[in-house]
Amino acid sequence: MGKRFIIIGGDAAGMSAATQIRRLKPDAEILAFEKGSTLSYAQCGLPYYIAGVVPEAKDLVARTPEQFREKYGIQVFIRHEVIKIDADERRVTVRALDEGSEEKFSYDTLLIATGGHAIFPNWEGRELNGVFPLKDIEDSYRIKKWLQAEMVEKVVIIGGGYIGLEMAEAFHLLKKEVTVLDLAPQLAGTFDPEMALLAKEELERNGIKVALEEEVTSFRGERGRVIGVETKRGFYPADLVLVAIGILPNSELAKEAGIELGIKGAIRVNERMETSMPGIYAAGDCATQYHRIKEQEDYIPLGTTANKQGRVAGTNMGGGEARFAGVVGSAIMKVLDMAMGRTGLSEKEAKGLGIPYEIVSIRSRDHAHYYPHAERLHLKLLYHRENRKLLGAQVVGRHGVDKRIDVLATALYHGMTIDQLQELDLSYAPPFNSVWDPVQQASTVARKI
Ligand code: FAD
Numbered sequence: 266m267g268k269r270f271i272i273i274g275g276d277a278a279g280m281s282a283a284t285q286i287r288r289l290k291p292d293a294e295i296l297a298f299e300k301g302s303t304l305s306y307a308q309c310g311l312p313y314y315i316a317g318v319v320p321e322a323k324d325l326v327a328r329t330p331e332q333f334r335e336k337y338g339i340q341v342f343i344r345h346e347v348i349k350i351d352a353d354e355r356r357v358t359v360r361a362l363d364e365g366s367e368e369k370f371s372y373d374t375l376l377i378a379t380g381g382h383a384i385f386p387n388w389e390g391r392e393l394n395g396v397f398p399l400k401d402i403e404d405s406y407r408i409k410k411w412l413q414a415e416m417v418e419k420v421v422i423i424g425g426g427y428i429g430l431e432m433a434e435a436f437h438l439l440k441k442e443v444t445v446l447d448l449a450p451q452l453a454g455t456f457d458p459e460m461a462l463l464a465k466e467e468l469e470r471n472g473i474k475v476a477l478e479e480e481v482t483s484f485r486g487e488r489g490r491v492i493g494v495e496t497k498r499g500f501y502p503a504d505l506v507l508v509a510i511g512i513l514p515n516s517e518l519a520k521e522a523g524i525e526l527g528i529k530g531a532i533r534v535n536e537r538m539e540t541s542m543p544g545i546y547a548a549g550d551c552a553t554q555y556h557r558i559k560e561q562e563d564y565i566p567l568g569t570t571a572n573k574q575g576r577v578a579g580t581n582m583g584g585g586e587a588r589f590a591g592v593v594g595s596a597i598m599k600v601l602d603m604a605m606g607r608t609g610l611s612e613k614e615a616k617g618l619g620i621p622y623e624i625v626s627i628r629s630r631d632h633a634h635y636y637p638h639a640e641r642l643h644l645k646l647l648y649h650r651e652n653r654k655l656l657g658a659q660v661v662g663r664h665g666v667d668k669r670i671d672v673l674a675t676a677l678y679h680g681m682t683i684d685q686l687q688e689l690d691l692s693y694a695p696p697f698n699s700v701w702d703p704v705q706q707a708s709t710v711a712r713k714i
Pocket residue numbers: 273274275276277278279298299300301307308309310311312345346347348378379380381399400401428515518548549550551566567568569570571
């Protein structure tokens with residue numbers, strides 16, 4: 266028998282690592298413990314499942330426990346929670362949630378891939394029926410059940426980040442009366458205010474109400490059921506409330522085991538995904554990432570990163586050699602008929618880091634203006650005032666946002682200057698682009714500055 270590998274957490278990071286270990290170590294014993302009842306599914310698809318765009322939850326599942334067992338020889342244990350890591354003894358204590366029993370398992374190498382949890386403040390009334398976070402598939406079942414069983418007309422979403430905005434669209438598609446509340450003076454906090462304003466306008470154009478600078482104080486209920494949200498300024502009636510104000514890492518197990526934590530309490534990892542404790546790795550939403558533009562540790566919990574970090578961890582655990590190159594802060598979201606993409610630094614981030622920058626903002630079209638259905642594209646670039654290296658980009662529009670933001674993310678990754686963007690050999694035909702892509706149009710404007 267080969268070495269024993271234990272994985273805590275059976276989703277993106279954990280199962281990417283497990284399958285990678287199997288590729289490298291055909292004879293290894295691999296055990297994965299997942300406290301929920303589903304593993305290896307696309308959390309990113311949950312808003313679309315709730316909206317009914319994705320008809321069934323099983324459509325989100327990449328692989329079942331049986332497939333992991335039969336195809337990969339990975340022993341998966343669902344409804345099994347790891348409650349303790351004993352790093353000195355190289356053992357974990359696992360609680361079988363249905364039986365209530367506990368058992369200790371020894372390991373040679375351990376991966377912590379416990380993900381994150383939704384921030385859910387201790388507001389009065391948070392235990393009322395009809396108040397939900399959305400972090401995992403079980404949350405989506407609860408929300409769907411509530412929608413089916415109750416007469417839900419009014420929905421209040423607390424938080425206008427990407428989950429809040431995707432869920433605003435989901436509830437809108439379900440014909441609910443939706444209000445989005447945010448403490449900040451803008452929605453989509455990772456975007457600059459003038460770009461975020463486009464999201465607000467898109468919501469309002471579709472009849473979704475937005476209330477900014479609203480500080481929630483409590484939930485009001487009747488007979489155990491939520492009837493609205495109290496803020497410092499008013500009251501918002503609701504039959505369902507979604508709390509979507511951010512994610513924090515599940516790092517308590519690691520902390521208790523004496524493993525070093527980093528920014529926002531995430532498990533500090535190096536580029537091989539090793540923690541401060543020999544033989545223990547971490548990956549995904551529970552771990553830190555290196556931000557290539559900020560040149561420092563960051564915490565941006567996203568599925569793309571979880572998959573990559575899981576693969577890197579699995580490769581190194583399995584005796585290979587891999588390094589996680591870091592993130593540049595790329596993200597994209599759909600807000601009704603609009604897409605919003607960002608990469609690199611926002612103005613607020615550049616200011617916070619004391620980086621001298623210039624901006625160029627243009628309004629262009631996603632393809633040749635004479636070809637039917639050309640749509641407005643808003644593009645904003647930040648670049649370093651002295652060395653003219655690209656620092657960040659934000660793109661908002663109805664079509665073609667994804668390709669521009671990915672070109673810009675690639676340029677950022679490779680440290681390109683704003684001027685070099687003009688030299689890129691980008692594809693063109695009238696239905697897809699103009700002869701000068703909007704990215705290059707912005708570069709031209711910057712050259713003139
Ligand atoms: P998770 O997927 O959270 O998995 C961790 C697992 O560990 C969980 O299943 C949990 O039950 C289990 N676990 C925790 N503690 C224990 C324990 N002690 N014992 C056993 N098991 C344990 N990302 C994008 O890039 N793009 C998107 O569009 C996007 N949309 C999203 C939409 C929503 C609604 C949500 C919630 C997330 C979205 N994300 C998106 C983020 C993405 O889903 C996460 O970054 C990704 O799932 C993280 O993977 P992970 O494996 O690190 O953590």
